[in-house]
Amino acid sequence: MRLEVVLQIKRVVVGVLAAGALSACGAEEDAAPVTVTQTQTQTSYVEAAPVAPAGPDASAPGAPAPTAAAESWTMPNLIGRNLQAAQDAIQELTDYKISFSTSTDLTGEGRAQMMDRNWQVCSSTPAPGEPLTVGTPVDFGVVRIDVESCP
Known part of the structure; x- marks a missing residue:
């Protein structure tokens, strides 16, 4: 997620710098202003809760987990x-x-x-x-x- 954001920010910065450099190269004073649009994508992850096994061997909800016998x-x-x-x-x-x-x-x-x-x-x-x-x-x-x- 961070890498995607960093790459997008780099692209925007390069675009703004390029536009600024080109506008400073003897352009007419009546030149139209440059508009830069920035898009940011954010991805989030949600961890799922564990699922209890189904079937006759499944323990009842709230029942204590079985413990291993002491060696x-x-x-x-x-x-x-x-x-x-x-x-x-x-x-x-x-x-x-x-x-x-x-x-x-x-x-x-x-x-x-x-x-x-x-x-x-x-x-x-x-x-x-x-x-x-x-x-x-x-x-x-x-x-x-x-x-x-x-x-």
Whole structure:
């Protein structure tokens, strides 16, 4: 729409300038005045409201939309694996719907697990066999591999 208006305005301006230039080129003083007419076209679009499907499967007006069932998995037993392998297993099981988990240093020293492959999983929340959903926080209790034993 804007492009059409701009092009029309350009045409009018060019016409007016051309008429002015020609009239300044030694025309007689009694020359008739030039009349320029400008036409502007405007296009507007209206977005249609969604149409409810017809037929026996259509829901009644005002009825709530059906919700998808929440996905659920069973927490696998990841005790004894390194932390990175445990995290990878959760992501693979849930098709990356759960891509974040936390880990806790079980020695009580509060150390951060910077290199996940250097830590062994001793416990998990939720426990193995318990339900696991997208909203379930996953935490692994860990100790250093080959240096410490699970409590």
